[in-house]
Amino acid sequence: MYAHRPTHVSIDLEALYHNYRLLRQKMRPQWRLLAVVKADAYGHGAVAVARTLERAGTDLFGVAIVEEALELRQAGITRPILMLGGPWPGQEEIIVAHDLHVAVFEPSQLERLEQAARQAGKTCCCHLKIDSGMGRLGVWQDQLTEFLALFKRCPHLQLTGLMTHFALADSPDHPLTGQQQQCFKGALEVVRAAGFTPDYIHSANSAATFCDVNGGCTLVRPGIALYGGQPFDGQSLALKPVMAFRTEIAYLKHLPTGSGVSYGHRFIARRPTVIAAIPVGYADGYNRQLSNQGTVLVRGQEVPVAGTVCMDWTLLDVTDVAGVQCGDQVTLLGCDGDACVTAEQWAEKVGTISYEVFCQISKRVPRHYLPATL
Numbered sequence: 001m002y003a004h005r006p007t008h009v010s011i012d013l014e015a016l017y018h019n020y021r022l023l024r025q026k027m028r029p030q031w032r033l034l035a036v037v038k039a040d041a042y043g044h045g046a047v048a049v050a051r052t053l054e055r056a057g058t059d060l061f062g063v064a065i066v067e068e069a070l071e072l073r074q075a076g077i078t079r080p081i082l083m084l085g086g087p088w089p090g091q092e093e094i095i096v097a098h099d100l101h102v103a104v105f106e107p108s109q110l111e112r113l114e115q116a117a118r119q120a121g122k123t124c125c126c127h128l129k130i131d132s133g134m135g136r137l138g139v140w141q142d143q144l145t146e147f148l149a150l151f152k153r154c155p156h157l158q159l160t161g162l163m164t165h166f167a168l169a170d171s172p173d174h175p176l177t178g179q180q181q182q183c184f185k186g187a188l189e190v191v192r193a194a195g196f197t198p199d200y201i202h203s204a205n206s207a208a209t210f211c212d213v214n215g216g217c218t219l220v221r222p223g224i225a226l227y228g229g230q231p232f233d234g235q236s237l238a239l240k241p242v243m244a245f246r247t248e249i250a251y252l253k254h255l256p257t258g259s260g261v262s263y264g265h266r267f268i269a270r271r272p273t274v275i276a277a278i279p280v281g282y283a284d285g286y287n288r289q290l291s292n293q294g295t296v297l298v299r300g301q302e303v304p305v306a307g308t309v310c311m312d313w314t315l316l317d318v319t320d321v322a323g324v325q326c327g328d329q330v331t332l333l334g335c336d337g338d339a340c341v342t343a344e345q346w347a348e349k350v351g352t353i354s355y356e357v358f359c360q361i362s363k364r365v366p367r368h369y370l371p372a373t374l
Contacts, residue, residue, distance in 0.1 A: 005247075010367075011045060011370065012241075013372035015241065015242045016227070019240060020053060022225075030218065032219045033220055035050070037061050045367050046071060050072050060079055063084065065083065066091045069100050082161070093116045093120070096124050100125075104126045104129065114155075117157060132184045132203075134180075161199065202221055204217060205220075241334060244333060248327055249326050249327060257273075261275055281312040284312075284364060298324060298328055333357070
């Protein structure tokens, strides 16, 4: 037995459930919901998140790679799981054995999946990915007829879904979004004319779900909104943050004017200063770019990061916090009373997005789960 350091992440599964219900309210009645839980549910813990959402009624789950799908299956998740990133050569038998859905966009993928499904005497559910303008993965519309002809020669493959991905879903009025919608609509017509009837037609991520950029589709696939991240810049939706990142003050040091702290002495005390050392650093996912510009909450009060963020330690200027002492809670992400540090605020300071903020919090930081009432 040993005691853990106080640095930890709290995952509020009740907030997750709130966000799920909010998304359901925004959806049309006929739509189904695929919850994106790739990248360990954006750092929130894929198994705990998936178990909660499966009980809540999620229709499918989305992962990036086969290892993520297997983690869910081994944890007892029985709902359909879609591998959004497609299959790598050699994974076909695993995909078929565990009844995974898989995105496809290359002829060689069809050939290998057909062989594995035929040998297993099973059918593999495939979601054909259309490149409607993202320019990343997917079949171009002028290649679609040839691709469908190959699909027809694979009797052990079922065209279960048709999918695409918007490049600017958070800008629904952008011309490219309309162009992508038209391209996808045209691809759907070609697919149906070829005799295929996919159950799942999907293009909408979190942003597209909220602004209804999903015409003609039957499935939405939110990710960031489930975790309380805001899908639109400058617009706040009634989502609840699911993750909070906290630690405690480990040590206090009183510095005279002119003293420097941390690597490079990038912070110089301009007055008699109280410095707090907290046991968290960039190895825990507290971004080094927050050096001298990050803020955290102590006793409900915003205080600045002092100097360079280290691998295992960060220093704070707590001079103005009355009564500050060792053991005081420090909130790096989340709320303390009425004051909050959001993932969007953190992301803006380091020039990234909330997705990366969540994903960067490392595995060495334990996750504590607060249960949901379903």
